[in-house]
Amino acid sequence: MINKNRDSKFVIYQVLYIFVITVLALKGADLDLRRVALEEDTVQKEVRDSLMAVLDSLYALGIDFSIKIDPNVVVENEQMREQLAALNKKLETLKDFVPPPKEDEIKKEEIVEEQTLLQSPISAKQTYIQHTWNIARNTGTVPANIYDPRNMNNPIAVVPAGQEKKFDLTDQTEVIIKFGSQEERIKVLPNKAPEIKIERVTTKMNSADIYVKDLQRITAFKVTIIDQRPDQLKVTYAGPISVSGPTKDSNGNLIYNVSLKIASTESAFDSWLDKNGNLRESDGRYKVNFFFTAVDEKSKDRVQVGDSFFFTEFSN
Structure with missing residues (x-):
């Protein structure tokens, strides 16, 4: 008796399986079986009659095999799609996001900076x-x-x-x-030798008559000595000149002012001419030279530069 009941159930389940597959093929996901049985235009009449006979026999046995689908499934799928869309938007905004460095990484950067x-x-x-x-x-x-x-x-x-x-x-x-x-x-850079520049700062020697008395009262030349370490220079000068200085300009260069110094009186000038008559040029002017010398006392570099005074007589 038990085996017979099992065989009956097996047959019933097999028929049910075939039925469900047939309904899915014809109707899709709408599995209201009663509605399928009553829709005459969904299947051929022969198929409908056979299915109705099977249904009647199954219902007579008290078996309810209707398949119900949660009506909220579609809504849930729509909600899921909305959530996925929102996540995609967030991903778009985060794709270029660079996470802040971790505390350990910041400490490592600080250590590298200290080492640098x-x-x-x-x-x-x-x-x-x-x-x-x-x-x-x-x-x-x-x-x-x-x-x-x-x-x-x-x-x-x-x-x-x-x-x-x-x-x-x-x-x-x-x-x-x-x-x-x-x-x-x-x-270490080489110590450059000193540089001496002599500039004439008067126009009195451009005249035909040039007077000693005038050249002794004014600054006729400005001497500039340029060096990276002017404090270790020894500066000397030679010639019939009077020198004031040094002072320093805005760049720290040494500045000397130079005037002529030959004779304080006309008689003294005449005495000078007696001794230095050979200094007269072919144009009738007298010419005397002077020199500035700068020696770097540590590097021993030595530079000497000179220029000349011209004059014709003591005074007018």
Whole structure:
């Protein structure tokens, strides 16, 4: 008896399966089986009659096999589509978003920046010159030692962090800056020789008659001596001249004012002519020379430049 009931159920389920597949093929997802059975124009009459017979027999056995679909499924799908659309919009706005660095990354960047500063405690832009004093400014956080590459045992200077140090160089072509376990080489520039410029600042020597008395009362020449370290120059001059100075211009150059100095009286001038008559030029003017000499006492560079006074007589 039990086996017979099982066989009956098996047949019923097989018929039900075939029926559901047929309905899905004909009607789609609308699975109201009663409505399918009553719609005459949906299937052929023979199929309808056979299906109705099967339905009647199944319902007679008290079996309710109607398939119900949650009417909210479509709504839920629409809501899902709306949510997906909203997410897509958010993705569009976030595709170019760069997340802020993590705290660990920020700390690493700070450490790298500190290391970069440590690599240049003394700027390579500072100028170092041979055979003179120099100043090193340490803008770092560790002391810096300055060495001659030929002697790495004894530093030329030790510059504390945040301070500056004055030191002398001789013939070094470069120095080595050591800080911690790192080092850096900086070139040392040659010490240029002094430059002397002499400029005539009067027009009195352009006349046919040029008087000694006038040239002794005015500044006839301005002498400018240019040097990177004028304080270590020894300046001398020679000739029948009177010199005032030095003063310094806005660039730190040495300025000298030069006047003629031959005789204070006419009789003294006549005596001068007796001794220096050979200084008369072919045009009748007398010519006397003067010279300025500048010597760098450390580099031993020496420069000499001269010019000339012209005159005809003592006074008018």
